[in-house]
Amino acid sequence: MVKKIKVKNSGIIKLQFYNDFPDGNLVIGESNKSVPFKIKRFYFINNLFSPKAIRGKHAHKKLEQIIFCINGQFTLNLDDGESKQGILMNDPYYGVRLGPKLWHTMTKFSSDCVILVLADDYFEEDDYIRGYKQFLEYVR
Ligand code: TYD
Numbered sequence: 001m002v003k004k005i006k007v008k009n010s011g012i013i014k015l016q017f018y019n020d021f022p023d024g025n026l027v028i029g030e031s032n033k034s035v036p037f038k039i040k041r042f043y044f045i046n047n048l049f050s051p052k053a054i055r056g057k058h059a060h061k062k063l064e065q066i067i068f069c070i071n072g073q074f075t076l077n078l079d080d081g082e083s084k085q086g087i088l089m090n091d092p093y094y095g096v097r098l099g100p101k102l103w104h105t106m107t108k109f110s111s112d113c114v115i116l117v118l119a120d121d122y123f124e125e126d127d128y129i130r131g132y133k134q135f136l137e138y139v140r
Contacts, residue, residue: 001091008080009099013066017093027093029118036097037064037120044116048074048109056105059129061138064120065098072113079103081139089115101139103132 005011015034017027031038045055056077067076069089076087080102087096095118098104106115121127129135 001089001094002085002087005078005085005087005096007078007083007085007102009097009102010078010080011097011099013095013097015068015093015095029095035066035118039118040121041119041123042117043119044070044114046114048072048113048115049111051109051111053109054105054107057103057130057132059103059135059138060098060100061127061129062100062121063098063124063127064100066095066118067098068092068095068116068118070114070116072110073108074106074110074113074115075108077105077107081136101135103129103135 002012013034013036015027015029017025019025029035067089070092073088073090076089076096078085078087089096129138
């Protein structure tokens, strides 16, 4: 897991957890506390059996999200239109902020990877920027 995010509109969110060894870990996130918005939606992605799978390839105009890798690992590629950064997501206690105007792709999934995303709004296709050229025009 990366220690410093250099792209715009991102950041690291650390979750509180209780190590109840040998009875497991309990990990907690709360709206407007560790999660810096009110959660209106969540989704998770599993069954990532193809190492060639690519997800994301879009940016959002307004949506705020936090992405976690709660099992396994993958690479999160962020691009704010000026800087790019690849982040190895392999620590379930750290999330990465996917703020607006941040082109993101997810690659190199382990087969046991499970991704959890928290969002501050409902699904709205109009909020997506799905073309990279269109993204660059939008942020510049
Ligand atoms: P998409 O956001 O493109 O997935 P990813 O970024 O992980 O590759 O969503 C894939 C499809 O699922 C797309 O047709 C829209 C739909 N979808 C919903 O209907 N609701 C949702 O909350 C999300 C995230 C996606």
